[in-house]
Amino acid sequence: MLDKTASGLVHGMLASSLKITPFAIMSRPVAGVRGDTVIVTLPGSPKGAKENLESIIKLLPHACIQAAGGDSRVIHSGGMKQLEKEAGVASSGGVHDHHSHLYESGGLASDDAAGMTSGCGHHHHAPTPRTQQDGELRSNDLTGDVTQRHRSSPYPMVSVKEAHKLVAQKIPASEVVKKKVDAGLVGYILAEDVRAKESVPAFRASIVDGYAVVHTDGVGIYPVVGVSHAAPGEMKPLEAGQIARITTGAPLPPGATAVVMVEDTRIAKATEDGTEELEIEILASGLTELENVREVGSDMKTGDLLLRKGAEITAVGGEIGLLASVGIVEIEVYKKPVVGVLSTGDEIVPHDRDEALKVGEVRDSNRPTLLAAINARGYEAVDLGIAKDQPGTLEDVLKDALSKVDVIITTGGVSMGEKDLLKPTIERTFNGTIHFGRVAMKPGKPTTFATIPVGANASKPIFSLPGNPASATVTFHLFVLPALRQLAGYIGDDIHLAKALVVVEQDLVLDPRPEYHRAAIRIDKSGGLVARSTGGQRSSRIGSMEAANALLCLPGLSEVGDKRTRIPRGDKVEALIIGELKVSGF
Ligand SMILES: Nc1nc2c(c(=O)[nH]1)N[C@H]1C(S)=C(S)[C@@H](COP(=O)(O)OP(=O)(O)OC[C@H]3O[C@@H](n4cnc5c(N)ncnc54)[C@H](O)[C@@H]3O)O[C@H]1N2
Ligand code: MOO
Numbered sequence: 001m002l003d004k005t006a007s008g009l010v011h012g013m014l015a016s017s018l019k020i021t022p023f024a025i026m027s028r029p030v031a032g033v034r035g036d037t038v039i040v041t042l043p044g045s046p047k048g049a050k051e052n053l054e055s056i057i058k059l060l061p062h063a064c065i066q067a068a069g070g071d072s073r074v075i076h077s078g079g080m081k082q083l084e085k086e087a088g089v090a091s092s093g094g095v096h097d098h099h100s101h102l103y104e105s106g107g108l109a110s111d112d113a114a115g116m117t118s119g120c121g122h123h124h125h126a127p128t129p130r131t132q133q134d135g136e137l138r139s140n141d142l143t144g145d146v147t148q149r150h151r152s153s154p155y156p157m158v159s160v161k162e163a164h165k166l167v168a169q170k171i172p173a174s175e176v177v178k179k180k181v182d183a184g185l186v187g188y189i190l191a192e193d194v195r196a197k198e199s200v201p202a203f204r205a206s207i208v209d210g211y212a213v214v215h216t217d218g219v220g221i222y223p224v225v226g227v228s229h230a231a232p233g234e235m236k237p238l239e240a241g242q243i244a245r246i247t248t249g250a251p252l253p254p255g256a257t258a259v260v261m262v263e264d265t266r267i268a269k270a271t272e273d274g275t276e277e278l279e280i281e282i283l284a285s286g287l288t289e290l291e292n293v294r295e296v297g298s299d300m301k302t303g304d305l306l307l308r309k310g311a312e313i314t315a316v317g318g319e320i321g322l323l324a325s326v327g328i329v330e331i332e333v334y335k336k337p338v339v340g341v342l343s344t345g346d347e348i349v350p351h352d353r354d355e356a357l358k359v360g361e362v363r364d365s366n367r368p369t370l371l372a373a374i375n376a377r378g379y380e381a382v383d384l385g386i387a388k389d390q391p392g393t394l395e396d397v398l399k400d401a402l403s404k405v406d407v408i409i410t411t412g413g414v415s416m417g418e419k420d421l422l423k424p425t426i427e428r429t430f431n432g433t434i435h436f437g438r439v440a441m442k443p444g445k446p447t448t449f450a451t452i453p454v455g456a457n458a459s460k461p462i463f464s465l466p467g468n469p470a471s472a473t474v475t476f477h478l479f480v481l482p483a484l485r486q487l488a489g490y491i492g493d494d495i496h497l498a499k500a501l502v503v504v505e506q507d508l509v510l511d512p513r514p515e516y517h518r519a520a521i522r523i524d525k526s527g528g529l530v531a532r533s534t535g536g537q538r539s540s541r542i543g544s545m546e547a548a549n550a551l552l553c554l555p556g557l558s559e560v561g562d563k564r565t566r567i568p569r570g571d572k573v574e575a576l577i578i579g580e581l582k583v584s585g586f
């Protein structure tokens, strides 16, 4: 733990103990500095503890100031002499100067040593508490031997809500890119306001098939002087007392002010061969100006706001259609993250390996599952393969991944086993910051989220999900997907899974931890939502995800008190929707 050892303090303690008992030779005190905190270990016996502490207590203020970055000249100046005298050590002499105010104003009374040992808290260099943000490492040492590993997790258990908050806070800002307007635009979020470049329609167009007229002409027989088909071309002007045949969407001849539907007309005179109309009787009376006409720009005018920054280009297609209709060929959107997926574990073999499994081998189900889920949500997924449980291997694979992808997902190796190397690798090899390493949920307790620095002021997120297949899949949907959506420019609640109240069809037994119970929900005859559990919910059982389109949010036993141990059938619970909704009895 120590940044620097303080062997002088150790010698001091040993020397004083040796004066009392020769057995002190066997004691092994440790002293040193971590950050700006002086740490001293004392023997377990109360007598020994007291003797050791007495031997160094007067020097601790000195040690604390030095640890906190104090000026050594100050330390050895006037105020120190008194301490030296009390401690029974010779003054180091020589350097005395005017900096002694640090001492005088610092409140470093010699009887305040107890305060000193807890962090040198009250002088100019007030130490800040060492938090994870300061880069404190909590993981096991990568080279450490198994006997030295943590026996309780050093990662505080955070709630799902806190975990979501941390992810939202620590995800890097979204990048803006230019994209072509085409089918590949689905799922992007606009990074700019978009205005119409052209008017729609760009010309006066007919809404029906019929005859272009001057609306004041009224009922009667009129000569057909022209034809306007929905095709580009020059048009002869129309005068009062004339009509022109026109099709839906075709431009009105100049001078025409309305269109009469073909159903409201009768043929009055045809050519002799009977192939062409000469005169038509208009039966419709009381025509209004621009009846059955789409005026220029009546759907959309040049300069109108088409789509706002933040708008989603949906799979329904409306936004792409809108952009295409006014001739916008390229827009600024937020870059979608590229996501790498890595399985870890010496036991994991490719799922499609032909050979029968040897004892201990496990087929990799997490990688194909997550690659599929990422692709289906519209993000590019990069297969990072399987890494062995060796620090070097993991380091190489992750280094390569950091150069290729925006987000890394790993599965396995995040719990308490001696081969669970993800956390120490992130912290120690990559100088990453683990924002959370345990979440109060089932499945997915060891879910880990970290950021790894990549160059100045930039970092990349890494989600190290539990190896258990149901845990990995649930935590992907619950935490990784919102992070991907945030990176892709979604904001606020839009990053999260949609939520609905559903009626449970069977009794559900509560777990001590809040549970994300996999279920198939559907819309029943009455239009309400009903949920059926997918069965056994053990974290290893990927079958619990089969046909699941929702995660039922069940409270942990600790939250509901000991009265309720189950949710009875017929009760409503919240469900997070992860798949398509089905109907029954449509
Ligand atoms: N002493 C404790 N042990 C465990 C705790 C705990 O708190 N204290 N937590 C348990 C929980 S909860 C979970 S979840 C698991 C998570 O384990 P890891 O993330 O460390 O994952 P592994 O140990 O590597 O593997 C667990 C399990 O999953 C299988 N696995 C791993 N990767 C894959 C894959 N790609 N495809 C299919 N199956 C995979 C692996 O073979 C193991 O059976 O830890 C508990 N332990
Ligand atoms: O949290 Mo673990 O995912 O129960 O098995």
Ligand SMILES: [Mg+2]
Pocket (backbone or CB within 6 Å): 412, 413, 414, 415, 416, 417, 420
């Ligand atoms: Mg493990």
